[in-house]
Amino acid sequence: MKKQIIVALALSVSAFSFAQKKELKAAEKAIKNNNYAEAKTSLNQVTPMLSSIDDKYKSKYYFLQAEALYANGAGSTEDVNKALENLDLVDDSMKTEVAEFKNKMQNTYLVKANDNFKAKKYSIASQQFEQLYNIMPSDTTYLYYAAVSAVSDQDYDTALRQYIKLDELGYTGIETQYYATNVATGEEEVMAESQRDLFVKAKSHNNPGMRKTESKQAEITKNIALIYVSQGKTDEALAAAKKAREQDPDNLDLILTEANLYLELEETDKFKALMEEAVKQQPDNPNLHYNIGVISLKNQDFEAARSAFEKALEIKPDYADAALNESTTYIDEGNSLIDEMNNLGTSKADNARYDELRAKKTSLFNKGADVLVQYIAKNPNPEPNIYQQLINIYNATGESSKAKEVQAKLDAAK
Structure with missing residues (x-):
């Protein structure tokens, strides 16, 4: 009786294994015929029996599942991710087959990703480049191109996630x-x-x-900082910018990125110090001098502002904003005297002080006008706001005839 039970059990297990083999062969045949739905159906018959299946057939099962889910490149992102999970479960007995299949996946996705990037379908390209990285985690360049594609698509949340991953991996991109x-x-x-x-x-x-090739580390951390800026996360942005500068301290773009962050934080002294550092690298860059002038003007450091604006105009004689702001340094300095003038009393000494301040204010306004007159002499067709500021100054100093002359030029230029 006992012997009969053992024989019956052996027959049952044999029939069980035969059924598994049959379904796996059916799935394999369906995959060869590109019938992936049928392959999945066959594999689903094996799934409930997976715990009792022989190890060699388990690897075959996982491999076929991966092929069916991938569907020769037609599978969804979710299906491809599941395919990769199944490949990870295949043991070394099918190492060659797995490597060949991953190469096939890589080649297919690489063509698709490149084609979509060229066609400016950046969102799809980003997903496909990231999928390439998932297929070949050792090739982190794919993740870099995924981030670049996401930035091109203005999908900054995705790009930030990918850039942070690259930063954590220590990716340099050096080739x-x-x-x-x-x-x-x-x-x-x-x-x-x-x-x-x-x-x-x-x-x-x-x-x-x-x-x-040059390292991309500084570029990556700079982009992390810029994305944080766009999200209003200034502290995180500043931390990323500082890290980027540690990697590449002489990178002008990084200096300017950090400087602009300090400007947003209204830490103007640090902004100015970084701008001066930038000027040392590019002394002939008029915009750098201009920015130093703007922040100096904001801090009411009128002499430093004038010096910076004059340098910008020396490099770029048609720099209208530099001329306007240099003129404004005199106007603002003149206007800074008004509070003292208004607070003076009616004594003889106060009247004398008032006249002194009024003369100084007028002199400053005249200097502001001179800056614009000299600019117009070098640039006969200036922007309208140059004329308008000059008109305002003449009206303020009571030189109405000069104001009318400039107004006529402004009207003629319209």
């Missing part, structure tokens, strides 16, 4: 490039080392060389 000059065109071409050596040997190329 070794092999190059040579095409003799026929005279242009430098980058290619694989073996191909370059063959071309040089064939004398179609010369001047071979090798170089390392």
Whole structure:
């Protein structure tokens, strides 16, 4: 009796294994015929029996599940993610098959991602580049291109997540490039080392060389900072900017990024210090001098502001905003005397002080007018606001005839 039970059990297990094999073969056949729905149906028959299935068949099951879910590239993002999860469960007995399948997935997604990026379908491209990274986690460049695509799509939340991941991974993007000059065109071409050596040997190329590309770490942390800025997260942005500058302290873009963050925080002294650091790197950049002038004017440091605006105009004589603001330094300084003038009494000493301040105010206003007159002499067709500020100054100093002359020029320019 006992022997009969054992034989019956063995027959049951044998029939059980045969059913599993049959469904796996059916799934494999369906996949070869691109019938992925049928393959999934067959595999679903095996799923309830998975705990009792032999290990070698388990790997086969997981591999076929991955193929069915991937559906030769037609699977949804969710399905492809599940396919990758199934591939992770395949043991080393199918290591070669898994590697070949992942290469197939990689090639398919790479073509799609590049095509969508070229077609400016940045959202789809970002998803596909990130999927490429999921397929080949060792190639973090795919995640970098996913972030670049997300930025192009103005999907800053996605880009931030991807950039932070790259930062955590310590991604640098540094590559070794092999190059040579095409003799026929005279242009430098980058290619694989073996191909370059063959071309040089064939004398179609010369001047071979090798170089390392620049690190993308500073760019990544800078973009993290800029995205935080756009989200109003100034503290996080500042922390990212400082980290970026530690990686590349002489990077002008990073200096300006940090400077602008301090400006938003109204820490004008730090802003000005960073702008002066930037000027040392690019002394002939009129915008840097202009920015120093603006912040100095805001701090009522009129002499420093004038010096900066004058330098900007020296570099760029048609810099209208620099001329307007240099003129404004005199107007603001003149207006700063008004409170004292209004608070004076009627004594002889106070009257004398009043006259002194009024003369100083008029002198400052006249200097403000002179800046604009000199600008117009060098730029005969100035912007309307140059004329308008000059009219306002003349009206304030009581020179109505000069104001009318300038008004006529303004009217004629319209």
